[in-house]
Amino acid sequence: MNKYNGSVKITLRKGILDVQGKTVEHALNSIELYMISNVRIGKYVELTVEADTPEIAHSIVTEACKKLIANPIIEDFEIIII
Amino acid sequence: MKFAVVVFPGSNCDHDAYHAVSKNLGEKAHFLWHKDTSIPDGIDCVILPGGFSYGDYLRCGAIARFSPLMKEVVNFASKGGYVIGICNGFQILTESGLLPGALLRNQNLSFICKDTFLKTINTKSVFTSNLEIEKILRIPIAHGEGNFFAEDDVIKKLEDDDRIAFKYCNEVGEIVESSNPNGSVKNIAGILNANGNVLGMMPHPERYSDSILGCNDGLGIFESILNNLK
Numbered sequence: 478m479n480k481y482n483g484s485v486k487i488t489l490r491k492g493i494l495d496v497q498g499k500t501v502e503h504a505l506n507s508i509e510l511y512m513i514s515n516v517r518i519g520k521y522v523e524l525t526v527e528a529d530t531p532e533i534a535h536s537i538v539t540e541a542c543k544k545l546i547a548n549p550i551i552e553d554f555e556i557i558i559i
Numbered sequence: 560m561k562f563a564v565v566v567f568p569g570s571n572c573d574h575d576a577y578h579a580v581s582k583n584l585g586e587k588a589h590f591l592w593h594k595d596t597s598i599p600d601g602i603d604c605v606i607l608p609g610g611f612s613y614g615d616y617l618r619c620g621a622i623a624r625f626s627p628l629m630k631e632v633v634n635f636a637s638k639g640g641y642v643i644g645i646c647n648g649f650q651i652l653t654e655s656g657l658l659p660g661a662l663l664r665n666q667n668l669s670f671i672c673k674d675t676f677l678k679t680i681n682t683k684s685v686f687t688s689n690l691e692i693e694k695i696l697r698i699p700i701a702h703g704e705g706n707f708f709a710e711d712d713v714i715k716k717l718e719d720d721d722r723i724a725f726k727y728c729n730e731v732g733e734i735v736e737s738s739n740p741n742g743s744v745k746n747i748a749g750i751l752n753a754n755g756n757v758l759g760m761m762p763h764p765e766r767y768s769d770s771i772l773g774c775n776d777g778l779g780i781f782e783s784i785l786n787n788l789k
Contacts, residue, residue, distance in 0.1 A: 489663075493708065496666055496742075545625070548618055548654065551661045551708060 478527050481534040486555045487547045488519035522546055531558045560788050562588040563602045565632070565648075567623045572609035572645065572765060579768035580606070584781045593626035604641040604784050605632055607648025609701070609763055619662060619704045620650030629655055641685060641784055642757045646702055649749070649759035658752055658759045659717070660709030662702075666742025670703040674774075675740055675762055677748055678728040681721045684751055686758040689783035695732045696725075696776040698762040700740060705761040707743035707750075714744055724758055725749040 489495045495517050502516035524541075528534035538556045547554040562580040566573045573590065581588040591598065591605075593612075598605065612623035623629065629651070636642045636657055644652040652658040665671055677696040679687050690696070709717070717723050725748040729738040739746045741761070749760030764777025 493663070494666075496664060496668055500668065545621060546617070548621070548661055550653075550710075551663060 478529060479534075481526050481528060481531055482559045483524050483526050483534060483538050484557045484559075485522040485524070485538065485542060485546055486519060486557075487522070487542075487552050488517050490551055490553050493551055519552075526558075534558045560586045560603050560785055561601050562586060562604050562606060563591045563598060564588060564606045564608055565591050565593060565628060566608075567593045567610065567612035567626060569612045569614055570608050570610035570647070572647075572763060575763070576606045576608045576645065576765040579765040579778065580781055583768040583775065583778055584785060586785060591628060593623065593628050595628045596631065598628070598631045598635050598640075602635075602640070603788055604643065605635060607632070607642065607644040607651050608765070609646030609648060612647055612651065615647075615704075618654070619647060620652075620654040623647075623651045624655040633657060636752070636757050639754065639756050643686065643780075643784070644757075644759040645763055645765060646700075646705070646761055649761055650704065652757065652759040657757050658750055659713050660707055660750070662704045662761070663706040663708050663742070664704050665702070665706050665740070670701075671705075671740050672699070672701040673740070674699045675748070676728050676730055676732070676738065677725040677762060678732050678734060680723040680726055681751065683721075684724060684755050684758070684783075685787040686751070686780050686783050687724055689786050690779045693732075694776075695728060695730065696779070697767065697774050698764055698777050699766050700762045702741070702761055705743065706741045707747045707761070709744060717747075717750055720753065722751040722753070722755075723747055723749075724751050725760060725762070
């Protein structure tokens with residue numbers, strides 16, 4: 478059994494208005510950083526997972542995301558296993 | 560009739576709900592701890608109260624749905640038992656899959672604590688049948704994440720199946736954008752499950768169930784439940 482470090486990036490699903498992201502984008506524009514757009518704010522989770530292979534670790538974290546870490550109705554998630 | 564009020568770590572409207580059904584409605588009520596593993600025989604309606612279960616960590620209601628008692632609440636609902644989730648309770652119901660959709664951050668990003676006006680859309684449900692059909696209810700909200708969201712097809716199904724219990728409206732009952740406090744799709748404030756025995760709503764009827772507070776418009780919801788059991 479190996480130990481893998483994993484990270485999960487969770488954002489609101491595309492198409493759902495991210496009011497926090499929009500507010501930050503407006504603030505950035507107001508300090509003349511007009512070149513920045515499409516700001517989206519999400520959550521970041523770090524974890525350690527015991528598994529035989531990185532693929533199995535990935536599938537375990539996927540299950541964790543679907544069951545608890547993310548809400549698929551409103552959120553997308555991306556997993557990185559190192 | 561017996562009500563059960565579930566207490567999660569972080570619930571803060573549990574005693575209000577208890578007061579509403581025991582003192583204002585005059586029925587029996589019990590508290591159930593979220594770690595309990597059964598719902599006692601004879602309970603007719605389970606109330607998931609408002610609050611900040613598990614500190615709203617991760618997402619509102621996301622951790623509470625895995626409390627041991629929630630498994631029993633899902634069983635209870637599947638057997639036709641009445642369940643009402645208020646505010647955080649509504650969030651727990653969506654997270655647990657008993658109700659569709661999800662509650663997003665309020666569109667203005669603020670925690671909103673104020674009175675709202677509600678129009679009863681489904682006037683025949685077990686939770687609303689005792690309400691005067693045309694009466695506009697004044698019931699307070701107190702939440703940061705009450706912006707109801709569901710995909711278009713889900714909303715259509717809710718509408719087609721008459722499962723929208725309440726919508727935010729203005730004082731004269733018009734459902735307009737300016738009366739939508741949090742950005743909820745189509746001003747939705749409360750919805751029913753497919754069988755009509757589970758209600759989730761963001762406004763707090765238990766906070767306006769005692770006339771000593773100047774308004775008891777919320778009591779009608781609990782009276783409806785009672786009448787439907789008689």
